[in-house]
Amino acid sequence: MAYTIEKNEKGYLVFTITRSEKRNAINYDIMEGLSKAISEAEGASDIKALVITGEGERAFCSGGDLSVFHSLYTKEEAYSMLSKMADILYSLTILSKPTIAVINGTAVGGGCELASACDFRLARKGIKAGFVQGMQAITTGWGGGSILAEKLPAEAAMKLLMEAEPQTAEFLYDIGFIHHLYHEEPLCACEQFLEKILRLDVNVLMAYKKIWINKWVESKLRVRIEEEVKTCAVLWESDAHHQYIQAFLNKK
Numbered sequence: 001m002a003y004t005i006e007k008n009e010k011g012y013l014v015f016t017i018t019r020s021e022k023r024n025a026i027n028y029d030i031m032e033g034l035s036k037a038i039s040e041a042e043g044a045s046d047i048k049a050l051v052i053t054g055e056g057e058r059a060f061c062s063g064g065d066l067s068v069f070h071s072l073y074t075k076e077e078a079y080s081m082l083s084k085m086a087d088i089l090y091s092l093t094i095l096s097k098p099t100i101a102v103i104n105g106t107a108v109g110g111g112c113e114l115a116s117a118c119d120f121r122l123a124r125k126g127i128k129a130g131f132v133q134g135m136q137a138i139t140t141g142w143g144g145g146s147i148l149a150e151k152l153p154a155e156a157a158m159k160l161l162m163e164a165e166p167q168t169a170e171f172l173y174d175i176g177f178i179h180h181l182y183h184e185e186p187l188c189a190c191e192q193f194l195e196k197i198l199r200l201d202v203n204v205l206m207a208y209k210k211i212w213i214n215k216w217v218e219s220k221l222r223v224r225i226e227e228e229v230k231t232c233a234v235l236w237e238s239d240a241h242h243q244y245i246q247a248f249l250n251k252k
């Protein structure tokens with residue numbers, strides 16, 4: 001199985017991408033698993049939060065699985081994959097309970113989009129994360145750019161996207177993308193971070209989350225995500241993008 005979904009007795013669900021041999025790249029199985037975890041977290045009355053992390057210490061998530069998605073050539077083919085994951089990341093963003101990304105290793109491209117869709121981001125000291133899509137002649141395409149614009153001040157978000165390079169966890173903490181740096185075991189760090197939040201009744205947590213969900217619905221975040229997906233799909237067709245993918249796959 002490419003992922004696990006585990007219920008922690010302290011009241012939160014943990015979704016782990018278990019493809020460390022591929023730096024936890026996201027394929028269609030992972031998309032399905034993520035969707036399942038979001039639905040489970042949403043529907044379970046004894047779950048107060050959803051945690052997302054990656055297997056191993058090398059990577060949290062390396063974004064889209066290029067060995068699968070390299071076969072998407074046209075903007076229509078790209079749109080089909082991009083919009084599928086954008087739907088999932090939007091549902092993660094507006095999940096009625098707190099969500100936490102535990103960035104246990106490198107996070108690049110769509111991996112940073114996945115982390116952005118969570119309310120809180122913890123990162124292991126020393127890891128690097130970056131919205132590298134721009135260096136591949138595309139933009140974020142799963143909604144991560146539009147979501148990042150909701151989470152960071154414009155200049156900070158724009159700089160991360162437009163520089164398109166991995167940054168240190170410490171730098172990302174300084175600009176407020178990362179909320180807590182840890183050096184111990186990932187889930188110990190997560191449990192410590194969640195300790196006070198989990199004391200509250202789930203209805204209180206959901207009421208507070210609703211403040212932001214209402215803001216995102218009223219400001220038509222989903223419409224802005226759709227525009228991002230369409231833009232990325234058009235750029236996807238470029239020779240420069242396909243040359244990047246081929247170069248990456250041929251480097252083996």
Ligand SMILES: CC[C@H](C(=O)O)C(=O)SCCNC(=O)CCNC(=O)[C@H](O)C(C)(C)COP(=O)(O)OP(=O)(O)OC[C@H]1O[C@@H](n2cnc3c(N)ncnc32)[C@H](O)[C@@H]1OP(=O)(O)O
Pocket residue numbers: 021022023025058059062063064065066067068069106108109110111132133136139140141142248252
């Ligand atoms: C809108 C989202 C968008 C999309 O869907 O396309 C994106 O996510 S764009 C960004 C796509 N992701 C990338 O371009 C990242 C590619 N990977 C890397 O840059 C590196 O692998 C890195 C920095 C994540 C880790 O480097 P490291 O040296 O630690 O590992 P290797 O490069 O040797 O990789 C080990 C192993 O994993 C395979 N791998 C890594 N990332 C991916 C990926 N995204 N898709 C498929 N496979 C990936 C890599 O090919 C190696 O496999 P092996 O069989 O051992 O050669």
